[in-house]
Amino acid sequence: MKRFLSFLICLIVLLFWSSCRKDFEFSPSTGNLEFQRDTIYLDTVFTNIGSSTYNLKVYNRSDDDIVIPTIQLENGVNSFYRLNVDGTTGLAGAQEGKFFENVELLANDSLFIFIETTIDISTLSTLENQFLYTDRILFDSGNNQQDVDLVTLVKDAVFIYANRDEDTGIIETLTFDVDGDGTPDETTLQGRFLENDELNFTNEKPYVIYGYAGIGNGQTLTMEAGARVHFHANSGIIVTEGGTLNINGELSTDQDVLENEVILEGDRLEPLFSDVPGQWGTIWLFNGSENNTINYATIKNATIAVLAEGNQEAPNDKLTITNSQIYNSSAFGLLGRATSITGENVVINNSGQSSFAGTLGGQYNFTHCTIANYWNSSFRQFPALLLNDFVVDENNTVFTNTTEAEFTNCIIYGNDNPELLLENEGNDFTFKFTNCLIRFDNDNLEGTGNYNFNDITFYEDIVRNVDPDFENPFENLMRIGEDSGANSLALPLMPSGTDLLNNPRNSTQPDAGAYESVVFEED
CATH class of the missing domain: 2.160.20 (Pectate Lyase C-like)
Structure with missing residues (x-):
């Protein structure tokens, strides 16, 4: 009996909470998204070798639940970048990882975008065996459009x-x-x-x-x-x-x-x-x-x-x-x-x-x-x-x-x-x-x-x-440094030679180890 009463009370509370809560109503975004940073630098990669995964956090600072009509790469299906938005890969087929529709974002909440790239340098015009490849993530369109730049240095090898x-x-x-x-x-x-x-x-x-x-x-x-x-x-x-x-x-x-x-x-x-x-x-x-x-x-x-x-x-x-x-x-x-x-x-x-x-x-x-x-x-x-x-x-x-x-x-x-x-x-x-x-x-x-x-x-x-x-x-x-226990410890050799940095060794009291001692600069 007690267990049934507990269940009944919980059910009443749940129904009461549900009746007080309005359903989520998503409004179109108005170009007021905020971003963790405005440029993502994907560190240098070799041609045809995949990069690490980088992330971008997108914030909805407003008190309204919003829907972002589109998130896409500016270069579209030809882009060498690929995206994952909060665990999803977007549209199927050629646009997978390139184009996303109606992405919901709750009030005062955020979402993650994960970014990777694999670039074939042979399809690019290169200078001295390396090329700076760029693209943009576009959020929405028209007057509401916002963007984040993507930059990668590609090396030939x-x-x-x-x-x-x-x-x-x-x-x-x-x-x-x-x-x-x-x-x-x-x-x-x-x-x-x-x-x-x-x-x-x-x-x-x-x-x-x-x-x-x-x-x-x-x-x-x-x-x-x-x-x-x-x-x-x-x-x-x-x-x-x-x-x-x-x-x-x-x-x-x-x-x-x-x-x-x-x-x-x-x-x-x-x-x-x-x-x-x-x-x-x-x-x-x-x-x-x-x-x-x-x-x-x-x-x-x-x-x-x-x-x-x-x-x-x-x-x-x-x-x-x-x-x-x-x-x-x-x-x-x-x-x-x-x-x-x-x-x-x-x-x-x-x-x-x-x-x-x-x-x-x-x-x-x-x-x-x-x-x-x-x-x-x-x-x-x-x-x-x-x-x-x-x-x-x-x-x-x-x-x-x-x-x-x-x-x-x-x-x-x-x-x-x-x-x-x-x-x-x-x-x-x-x-x-x-x-x-x-x-x-x-x-x-x-x-x-x-x-x-x-x-x-x-x-x-x-x-x-x-x-x-x-x-x-x-x-x-x-x-x-100047307080090293290796200072003046070494046996003089003939010729006295140089250390690893090509500094002349002291001819009478050289230091032990690969380096002659120095006075370190203070930070």
């Missing part, structure tokens, strides 16, 4: 992508000798080997790579100063046996533009993606590739920026990397596996695991490098610098007896402690840190095993746990 079988839709995968037995192996890596006429990347147009671009036996891929290389998700470069990669950037005069450096990053050009880790795969210097060089390059937002493996006892280094920066790698910045790497004036920062890891042994020589890790996107398991001579595979430990590592005039630091991990299973595990600034403050490890900092066989003239005074490491601004 050289696209490198794997072939797709027209009948099956299967995308080509790479086939090469993976296990070193002399027989080509099929892999699951989507991609293809570059043709000989594709082996020179210039600065005339950006390059956009889908899948893995392979460099085969006897081939050398050269990237000229100022080249721009963009990778789609799960893409990268793989240099197989007998192949070589030479990145030949040069010093830039404008450190904001880096006009002469070679820049390798993802293919999303919107500012929102400028520092997002893990947007693409890796530059993979496979076992048997040789004489790879990287000079004046910025490599950012990869999973593993550079993976070098094998050839640790070759007459020449597997990789020589100089005057370069590696940032925002979701796993490792520079990962070596039983290989040989020489680095000078290199900065690595913000890696989901280690910024530099030399694993399964190898030969490593780094001078005036800044190996830092101020990753703050998730928990990381490893320190900024990791060295070991083994790998655990299905509960079996495989190790090598050769690890030779020298770090001279380097900064090894980060937002964790300690930022150095040395692990060995074999006996031939030699290393030396000379005139380095290192973050290591761990009473349980200090003085044990590989961490006897008083043994000059392994550690000589090092400084520990003194602030390097980075400009802003969380923003990858890695210059050091």
Whole structure:
């Protein structure tokens, strides 16, 4: 009985409210809409690659419920933009996403318009491989018409992508000798080997790579100063046996533009993606590739920026990397596996695991490098610098007896402690840190095993746990200031040389790391 009375009371209240409420009466809009902004800038896109989704909020500030007779793109069905108005795509057919009728908007309420674009630059008149494409969203018509401008910069590019079988839709995968037995192996890596006429990347147009671009036996891929290389998700470069990669950037005069450096990053050009880790795969210097060089390059937002493996006892280094920066790698910045790497004036920062890891042994020589890790996107398991001579595979430990590592005039630091991990299973595990600034403050490890900092066989003239005074490491601004613990720490080298910015190093008391110290300007 009580439940029935409660129901009856609720029904009476509902009927009373309904009788007091007038039905919604929508009046035509009178050109008094307000907009979140009057121009929508859809950030730079590559030709034929879809943009991110942008939004526009439209307000009805009046006390009347209104209906907007039409919302449409000025260029109509020929527009490269497409709209979604509060979850609807408008008229069907060719006008879908282009034309909307009788859009209702309640008093003192708002609606969202979502905007995307995909533009074919070949249908436009371009200037220097780029074009500013514009259109307008028109609200109503005649004297009541209002508009919002749409603006997008479109870039032309050289696209490198794997072939797709027209009948099956299967995308080509790479086939090469993976296990070193002399027989080509099929892999699951989507991609293809570059043709000989594709082996020179210039600065005339950006390059956009889908899948893995392979460099085969006897081939050398050269990237000229100022080249721009963009990778789609799960893409990268793989240099197989007998192949070589030479990145030949040069010093830039404008450190904001880096006009002469070679820049390798993802293919999303919107500012929102400028520092997002893990947007693409890796530059993979496979076992048997040789004489790879990287000079004046910025490599950012990869999973593993550079993976070098094998050839640790070759007459020449597997990789020589100089005057370069590696940032925002979701796993490792520079990962070596039983290989040989020489680095000078290199900065690595913000890696989901280690910024530099030399694993399964190898030969490593780094001078005036800044190996830092101020990753703050998730928990990381490893320190900024990791060295070991083994790998655990299905509960079996495989190790090598050769690890030779020298770090001279380097900064090894980060937002964790300690930022150095040395692990060995074999006996031939030699290393030396000379005139380095290192973050290591761990009473349980200090003085044990590989961490006897008083043994000059392994550690000589090092400084520990003194602030390097980075400009802003969380923003990858890695210059050091006048209060840095790395100041005057380095061992003078002959010739004294220059830092990453081509500043002369102090001939008698140089600074450790990739940069000579500066006095920061106050904001």
